Amino acid sequence: MLETKTHLRVDAEAARQQLGPEERARRADSVRDLLRAFPPLRGARTVALYAAIRHELPTAGLFGDLRAAGKRVALARIEGGGLSFHEVVSWSELAPGRFQVPEPPPAARPVAPAEVDAWLVPGVAFDLEGNRLGWGRGYFDRILRAARAGALRVGLCFELQVVPRVPVEAHDLPMDYVITEARVLGPFRAAERRQP
Numbered sequence: 001m002l003e004t005k006t007h008l009r010v011d012a013e014a015a016r017q018q019l020g021p022e023e024r025a026r027r028a029d030s031v032r033d034l035l036r037a038f039p040p041l042r043g044a045r046t047v048a049l050y051a052a053i054r055h056e057l058p059t060a061g062l063f064g065d066l067r068a069a070g071k072r073v074a075l076a077r078i079e080g081g082g083l084s085f086h087e088v089v090s091w092s093e094l095a096p097g098r099f100q101v102p103e104p105p106p107a108a109r110p111v112a113p114a115e116v117d118a119w120l121v122p123g124v125a126f127d128l129e130g131n132r133l134g135w136g137r138g139y140f141d142r143i144l145r146a147a148r149a150g151a152l153r154v155g156l157c158f159e160l161q162v163v164p165r166v167p168v169e170a171h172d173l174p175m176d177y178v179i180t181e182a183r184v185l186g187p188f189r190a191a192e193r194r195q196p
Contacts, residue, residue, distance in 0.1 A: 130188030
């Protein structure tokens with residue numbers, strides 16, 4: 001399984017690197033369009049978001065959309081062996097932290113996982129059943145396990161990161177939806193869904 005995950009990570013990252021900055025921005029705008037019209041997100045008061053690194057789907061514009069919609073937005077800080085989330089009111093507050101990931105300042109107000117209504121999650125690859133492959137450090141797996149039961153989980157990625165099957169281990173949590181520039185996949189946990 002480890003070898004399969006490694007190959008998927010290498011292939012997905014190579015595919016993302018083929019997208020130039022303008023193409024990534026164009027595709028990110030398409031994801032924003034889909035999210036603005038995405039009913040499950042409308043009732044969310046507090047949304048956890050990620051700051052893109054490497055060749056991930058950019059999220060600065062999405063942050064602006066969420067704030068304009070009156071939502072409280074929390075972004076991650078890497079602390080110790082995990083993530084903590086903090087309220088951010090301006091993208092300009094972010095500064096490079098561990099692994100050069102843009103992070104909220106240490107003084108930013110903490111947001112407990114139980115306060116988050118919707119999680120917008122990055123991944124290296126997602127499959128057609130909502131399973132997610134990350135970078136292997138388990139940061140998002142651990143924080144999602146601490147999340148409130150029924151909180152919405154949405155994977156964000158480029159269409160080229162969607163694969164037929166991601167290897168799944170016991171600690172992996174599926175997304176409720178996966179959104180790319182081309183489509184919305186899901187719902188995958190509809191029977192469990194409790195709207196925020």
